[in-house]
Amino acid sequence: MKLEEIQLDKAVIFNPKINIKKNIKYKRITMEMLKEHYKFINQFEYDYFNGGSKFEQNDTLLAKITPCLENGKTAYVDFLRENEVAFGSTEFITIRNNNKTDRDYIYYLFTSDLIRKKAIKCLEGTSGRKRINEYALRKQIILLPEIDTQKKISQFLSLLDKKISINNELNRITIKFLKNYFIKTFITFQNENSNLTYNDKLNLEIPNDWEAKTLDNIVEIKTEIIDPQEEEGRIFKLLSIPSYDEDGSFRKTLGKNINSNKLVITENNLLLSKLNPKFNRIYYPTDCNDLLASTEFFNFSCKDLFMKNFLYILFQTDHFINYCSKSATGTSNSHKRIKKDVLMNFKTPFNEDAIKNFGNLINPFVQKINLRNDEIRSYNSFKKFMHQLFLKNQIVIN
Structure with missing residues (x-):
């Protein structure tokens, strides 16, 4: 070339x-x-x-x-x-x-x-x-x-970006549908036949057999941490704010290169960023072997898959995001955080059977979102790899 x-x-x-x-x-x-x-x-x-x-x-x-x-x-x-x-x-x-x-x-x-x-x-x-x-x-x-070579390179990389864009759009549409279903189930109660009664804690009318609960009463935040440098030769999957912002995922790195304590993540966990809540960083773990996360995330320990799916959609609703954004504190707009006690005081309508039904019904959609996210990460990784080869003249498109 x-x-x-x-x-x-x-x-x-x-x-x-x-x-x-x-x-x-x-x-x-x-x-x-x-x-x-x-x-x-x-x-x-x-x-x-x-x-x-x-x-x-x-x-x-x-x-x-x-x-x-x-x-x-x-x-x-x-x-x-x-x-x-x-x-x-x-x-x-x-x-x-x-x-x-x-x-x-x-x-x-x-x-x-x-x-x-x-x-x-x-x-x-x-x-x-x-x-x-x-x-x-x-x-x-x-x-x-040469310009002909430039066009071949950009056409190749553009195909990957278009695939990433399609997956992102499909996920956006799916999440919008699930949020609307959440609102009908837990806010307007269009799926409920029982009479509604005004609840002053929620400032909302809810069915008679429902109640208002804070997050603190329905889920725990797990704080188990490890020092990765104690296993310096082990390869960890580390979820950080920069890695999440790049492609919504983790980076593989040796324990000796991780300079602070990290959260231990398991499959019943759901992660939500403390930092700048308006950006709504949510991570739904699936493959948790050797998975760690920055302490800039809250690590919710969900009692079952239904609760995990319920919280996954709740955390993406405008009502929840606005609550967290307005409650965040800090010295600058770019470094505001929400405190644990404030977050866990968020109130939601609660009915255990409704949460189980909702979590079960949306599970195929949530799993499809996760599969698309895995594809996005794979395409991004492949695109970055090929991008560097092209620029270093280590590979040529005929």
Whole structure:
């Protein structure tokens, strides 16, 4: 494969000039709308332009501020019509292909470790608020394959991203259906025939044979921990906040490389992040051999599969997320946590038979979600592996 040594600003266009009118609403993307290590943008809002990055269809958006850059917030714009203009956060750099580069390849180039490491070296500013020095980034030297090779590489990697996107969308639709079923069962009681009575603890009418219970009364939080360095040669599966944010899963690592105590996870557990509850990090363990988790997670010990499935959907409802988000405390918006006693005081309508029926009925759907998540992790791992081989010129697509 022929490679050209080239300065980055000769291979791509940084912040291309785009005309945008005032007093007109355009599609707008905030930093929070970009998922980490995910190609596509799934949401936007309409607003009047009052400054920020501007972009068009097939542009790539690169977060230029910490920790968003390090965490992998880079996205490809594919939701606009031809010649449609949109805008976003001032913390985005808009990147566009030129006659030397393929538009899809640009996204994969800027999500590669090759460019990310160069971009991180170009960070400047005070701790916690560093930004890319764009001039320094523009002058970085890269090795660029011929444009036909770029297209073959991006077509291959795009197929994997499309499969990941399809699985994510199927899971989103499935979870939306299960949440609606949860609301009908446990909030509006459309499946109940008995009379409803107002419950002042819940501020809600519930069936006569139901009651209000706090989480503390229906599930325990398990706190068993181990020091992985005591088994330095053992390979553990470690679920951390960074690994969850990358692909919703764990990373395999030797005990000697894990520098703090971790939670021991078993199959009857369900994990919920303490940190920034609005991001709703939930992990449903299935294969628990050698599985550990960061102490940034609450580890719920469920008495049976029905309770585990019930909590899995409860934790994704707007009511629960809003409760946790409003109750979280901390010195900054990016490091707010919910305390255990506050979390466990969350109240829910309770009927043991209803929970068993619900947990049993939704189990096939939950297992399908887990299978799709396993596929997503496999595709992500394979994509990352192939991505590095392409960039290092260790494999060629004929």
